[in-house]
Amino acid sequence: MKQDMSASIHKALKNQNLAGILDRWNYPATRAKAFEGIDFEALRTKIADIKGEAAGHLDELAETFKKNAEANGIKVFRANSAEAARQYIADLCKEKGVKKIVKSKSMATEEIHLNHFLDEFGIQSDETDLGEWICQLAHQTPSHMVMPALHLTKEEISDLFEEETKQPLDNDIQKLVKVARKAIREKFFEADMGISGANIAIAETGSIVICTNEGNARLVTTLPKVHVALVGLEKLVPHYTDAAPILAALPRNATSQLLTSYASFISAPTLNDDGSMKEVHIVLMDNNRTKMAQDPKFKEALQCIRCAACLNVCPVYRLVTGHVFGDIYTGGIGTILTAWFNELKSAEDIQALCIGCDKCKDICAAKIDIPGLILEIRHRAAEKEGLPFIYKTALEVINNRRVFHGMLRAASVLQKPFVKEGFIRHLPMFLSGLSEYRSLPSVAPVPFRDLFKTIKQPKCDEKAVFYAGCALDFVYPDAGVAIVKILNKAGIEVLFPEEQSCCGIPHWGSGSFDMAADAAERNILPLLEGDPKYIVVSCASCTTALKKEWAKILKEQHRETLIPKANEVSSRTYMFTELVDKLIKEKRLTPKEGIELHTLTYHDSCHAKRHVGIYKEPRAALSAAGYEIKEMNECDTCCGMGGSYTIKQPEISMQMLKRKLENIEATGAEFVSAECPGCLIQLRGGLDKTGSKIKAIHPAELMVDKFK
Amino acid sequence: MFENFKARAEASGNTEVKRFATTKEALGFIEEFLAKEEVKDEPGSYAVWAKSPILSQFDNKAMAEKFPGLHFEVTKELAKGAKVGITQLKWGLAETGSMAQDSTDIEQRLASALAWIHVAILPTSKIIADIPALMTKMHPKNDKYITLITGASKTADIERVLAIGVHGPERLVIVCVDDLELEGVQS
Numbered sequence: 074m075k076q077d078m079s080a081s082i083h084k085a086l087k088n089q090n091l092a093g094i095l096d097r098w099n100y101p102a103t104r105a106k107a108f109e110g111i112d113f114e115a116l117r118t119k120i121a122d123i124k125g126e127a128a129g130h131l132d133e134l135a136e137t138f139k140k141n142a143e144a145n146g147i148k149v150f151r152a153n154s155a156e157a158a159r160q161y162i163a164d165l166c167k168e169k170g171v172k173k174i175v176k177s178k179s180m181a182t183e184e185i186h187l188n189h190f191l192d193e194f195g196i197q198s199d200e201t202d203l204g205e206w207i208c209q210l211a212h213q214t215p216s217h218m219v220m221p222a223l224h225l226t227k228e229e230i231s232d233l234f235e236e237e238t239k240q241p242l243d244n245d246i247q248k249l250v251k252v253a254r255k256a257i258r259e260k261f262f263e264a265d266m267g268i269s270g271a272n273i274a275i276a277e278t279g280s281i282v283i284c285t286n287e288g289n290a291r292l293v294t295t296l297p298k299v300h301v302a303l304v305g306l307e308k309l310v311p312h313y314t315d316a317a318p319i320l321a322a323l324p325r326n327a328t329s330q331l332l333t334s335y336a337s338f339i340s341a342p343t344l345n346d347d348g349s350m351k352e353v354h355i356v357l358m359d360n361n362r363t364k365m366a367q368d369p370k371f372k373e374a375l376q377c378i379r380c381a382a383c384l385n386v387c388p389v390y391r392l393v394t395g396h397v398f399g400d401i402y403t404g405g406i407g408t409i410l411t412a413w414f415n416e417l418k419s420a421e422d423i424q425a426l427c428i429g430c431d432k433c434k435d436i437c438a439a440k441i442d443i444p445g446l447i448l449e450i451r452h453r454a455a456e457k458e459g460l461p462f463i464y465k466t467a468l469e470v471i472n473n474r475r476v477f478h479g480m481l482r483a484a485s486v487l488q489k490p491f492v493k494e495g496f497i498r499h500l501p502m503f504l505s506g507l508s509e510y511r512s513l514p515s516v517a518p519v520p521f522r523d524l525f526k527t528i529k530q531p532k533c534d535e536k537a538v539f540y541a542g543c544a545l546d547f548v549y550p551d552a553g554v555a556i557v558k559i560l561n562k563a564g565i566e567v568l569f570p571e572e573q574s575c576c577g578i579p580h581w582g583s584g585s586f587d588m589a590a591d592a593a594e595r596n597i598l599p600l601l602e603g604d605p606k607y608i609v610v611s612c613a614s615c616t617t618a619l620k621k622e623w624a625k626i627l628k629e630q631h632r633e634t635l636i637p638k639a640n641e642v643s644s645r646t647y648m649f650t651e652l653v654d655k656l657i658k659e660k661r662l663t664p665k666e667g668i669e670l671h672t673l674t675y676h677d678s679c680h681a682k683r684h685v686g687i688y689k690e691p692r693a694a695l696s697a698a699g700y701e702i703k704e705m706n707e708c709d710t711c712c713g714m715g716g717s718y719t720i721k722q723p724e725i726s727m728q729m730l731k732r733k734l735e736n737i738e739a740t741g742a743e744f745v746s747a748e749c750p751g752c753l754i755q756l757r758g759g760l761d762k763t764g765s766k767i768k769a770i771h772p773a774e775l776m777v778d779k780f781k
Numbered sequence: 782m783f784e785n786f787k788a789r790a791e792a793s794g795n796t797e798v799k800r801f802a803t804t805k806e807a808l809g810f811i812e813e814f815l816a817k818e819e820v821k822d823e824p825g826s827y828a829v830w831a832k833s834p835i836l837s838q839f840d841n842k843a844m845a846e847k848f849p850g851l852h853f854e855v856t857k858e859l860a861k862g863a864k865v866g867i868t869q870l871k872w873g874l875a876e877t878g879s880m881a882q883d884s885t886d887i888e889q890r891l892a893s894a895l896a897w898i899h900v901a902i903l904p905t906s907k908i909i910a911d912i913p914a915l916m917t918k919m920h921p922k923n924d925k926y927i928t929l930i931t932g933a934s935k936t937a938d939i940e941r942v943l944a945i946g947v948h949g950p951e952r953l954v955i956v957c958v959d960d961l962e963l964e965g966v967q968s
Contacts, residue, residue, distance in 0.1 A: 288949030
């Protein structure tokens, strides 16, 4: 990561204005209300189908649009590049003698830096969307796709307005809005041209659809005698009726509204009030969209309807905001769009901010796998430029079981002078930064793979292979022992193939797909030895690897021969609490009666909740085992661990942990549990550092003595 | 349908929904409203009433004499300083509390977009379910500029605090009239 990126992250984290605003909004609750009675899954599937199909026929749709809009009297220009779009508009201004322009919100015009370009010809462009106007006065780019000036405080805005209107103002928001109304209103009447964007372009009717809450788009398209709409090709849909699902999802997902105050369908020029005919121009802009549509992976991103829900839920965006996390198009989807419409180079820096928690994927109105595409940017960058030497070496070491395990064993000895109560204390100075905000766990003196041999198990007909994962094996071996004991109670004998090694998630997450496939290949056959009924995993990330990623990565890397076996592994894999829940329901595990009730709060690991959809089962199992669950706020928001993220983005990781710890403390529970050793390392270390009484503990250890 | 429409419209911000059995009662309400808002022939205090089918239901000249400052023609300049803008809407949407305007005629847009208060007349019988239902009634082929209006003009661009009336009306008064269509008025 570049130095200036670190500096801007540091600066953004100091300014928590936007984060505070988004928190006070309580987006999840207001959004849920807006979607009452609506099947979101069905709605977004419909949108993904319509827009996905459209992305496959951009050229054809553009031609149909042009033909139909021109038949209605609109002039349509197809601009292949940003330059062509800018030049067309500049030429039109020259032809019409345009000196003043009013604009309603348009990301496409920002994409091509239109205002700046027209400025060079002495043409003044005034933004009329309040947020955009504020950004214009502040000479800044938007920080949020829907609410562009969210990063500025009312005090800062008041200062900007004072400077613009040359009158003293106070900081009352209602009054500031009235000041803006007055200042902007004259501009609508003075302008020679109105420029807008479009939310939807309908090929069948040659119409554009524009949504605003302020009503400025209606004035921009009504008062000046010339209207120009700059429309990205990805806004095209084939049919009039295709606009309905988009209008149903966009405002609900964007601002928790049922519909924006105004949604206009403009299909032809109309008469001005003096009886003359308005001139309407639509510039259909490509600027790499066609190329993107031809890319089998990135085509999906053209489905985006720009609701910005991905920003509202992103735990990283909420901390660093759009000026760090993207430039014009911000946040998760912004990273992808920036890579194609603006600059791949800057997107390569931005992509490192994604922690891969998948919150945005869950909420996307167009079903875009945003984290998957960001990972693809990472993958392509890694292929093109290679990973940094140290990082690559580390990944290679992890993939070599003998060397990696040997190093961990050595570490358990070398760390001894620094270890106290399971944490590494008083690290030498040059390493102390690592434990600045959370204590580091020590490597266990005896790994699970050695402890396993000492456990006396009953002989049972039913067998389960235990896949421990590196962290549980070497950091939390006691959880592994607890798992064996619990499964034994259900009449299941546990097997532990020695050859098992890293699941490959660290490699996958860094974009090194070949190394991830190597990891899959090394594990698959050993796990099927002895024909186990179950393969039990007690780490959410490893569960994801076994259940989903191994078959996928082998296919991706064209290593087809092992795929049937990978599917075999997948079908037998259970996350530990998922299996316990099943065994309790089958009455093979019976909770003890009359045990003392303890309280716990459950942290959903991103991989468990969103990659493999396991969140009900751990709660059911822990409740049955006698725990009262006190849910925390944002229980499924990432704790900031994210594998190497904690090392690469320590400042962001720390802030995420801080929020998480506050939410945990607020429950007043005795324990916090998570079925992911990574999350436990982060939570336990954080709680230790803050001196909390709450203990972070693996579900197996909580349940080990709770069954008959 | 009406109850849903009313509930959703009134939840959309600074919107009141009134219902009248007859056009006569509705016109009575509008007269009272103009009096209450002190409509007079002064900048910022007058009213514009865009071309609407309901205009054929009463003596416009008498009404204009009663309220100096009530205009039945709408220009850019007049709309700019209007306190009240009156238009008749085509359809109501129960699901979102929206109304559909055929704003092909610029008067409809000017009166409903520039005045401080938008009075929207809607035949109660024209309230339908949602946008897909509307799409079977209004088509870009016939209506060159369609606007769906939901509540007053608003913004949350400063610190996400809701502020009403940024560029358009800060108040929306919807007057639903039960017999408007029954009397043979085409809307």
